Amino acid sequence: MAKGTLNPIAIFIAITILTSTVGATSTADDIIQSVENFYKNLNKDKLVLTKLKYYIHANFGVGPTQTVFEVARSNITGPSTNNFGRILIIDNKLTVGPDVNSQKVGQYQGMNAYSDFNQASANMNMNIIYTDGEYKGSTISILGRQPVSEKIRVLSIIGGTGLFRFARGTVLASTYSSDPATNVGVYVYDIYVVTPSVEKSRKAES
Ligand SMILES: *[C@@H]1O[C@H](CO)[C@@H](O)[C@H](O)[C@H]1NC(C)=O
Numbered sequence: 362m363a364k365g366t367l368n369p370i371a372i373f374i375a376i377t378i379l380t381s382t383v384g385a386t387s388t389a390d391d392i393i394q395s396v397e398n399f400y401k402n403l404n405k406d407k408l409v410l411t412k413l414k415y416y417i418h419a420n421f422g423v424g425p426t427q428t429v430f431e432v433a434r435s436n437i438t439g440p441s442t443n444n445f446g447r448i449l450i451i452d453n454k455l456t457v458g459p460d461v462n463s464q465k466v467g468q469y470q471g472m473n474a475y476s477d478f479n480q481a482s483a484n485m486n487m488n489i490i491y492t493d494g495e496y497k498g499s500t501i502s503i504l505g506r507q508p509v510s511e512k513i514r515v516l517s518i519i520g521g522t523g524l525f526r527f528a529r530g531t532v533l534a535s536t537y538s539s540d541p542a543t544n545v546g547v548y549v550y551d552i553y554v555v556t557p558s559v560e561k562s563r564k565a566e567s
Contacts, residue, residue, distance in 0.1 A: 393551075412552065453469045472486045486504055502521060534551075
């Protein structure tokens with residue numbers, strides 16, 4: 362077979378692997394294992410995999426410490442149990458540990474739009490903005506769907522700037538803690554980000 366021609370058997374195997382590892386009924390552990398295996402088996406000759414773990418601090422309480430603001434809602438948002446039509450604008454602190462006073466790496470900024478009639482699920486359009494540490498001046502762009510009742514929410518990394526230029530990857534988001542008394546939610550982000558190997562020597566741009 363000529364070089365560069367797509368091999369139908371390889372395509373069949375790839376599709377079989379894809380469809381057998383991404384099932385609608387996956388448990389949280391299945392999802393984590395599937396993502397872990399995918400990145401472990403990725404061809405690293407031309408790609409660099411960076412694994413990151415951050416904690417995001419969201420304050421829903423009205424007042425000077427508030428970080429999540431509702432900016433719009435549809436006229437069916439109120440009575441609906443799924444928040445449909447609710448739009449939030451967010452500027453949350455990002456740290457290396459679960460304590461809000463642990464080392465800060467940046468901010469997690471953007472928009473959540475609840476856009477599912479049947480379950481509470483936010484369409485996330487977010488950026489990690491590095492303000493401190495080795496990635497200062499770089500950004501990672503995250504897009505995805507977040508069904509809030511799922512233990513693991515899987516989001517896509519669709520790009521980045523600076524050290525994360527041309528980035529692709531996956532975020533496994535889960536809830537670390539949620540305190541109705543203080544209106545503070547802490548979320549864990551396990552991040553698998555892949556960049557071209559040229560990025561190894563690239564400096565952050567601010
Ligand atoms: C929402 O607004 C539309 C158009 O203004 C109206 O036709 C509809 O009855 C409203 N729905 C509710 C639940 O208020």
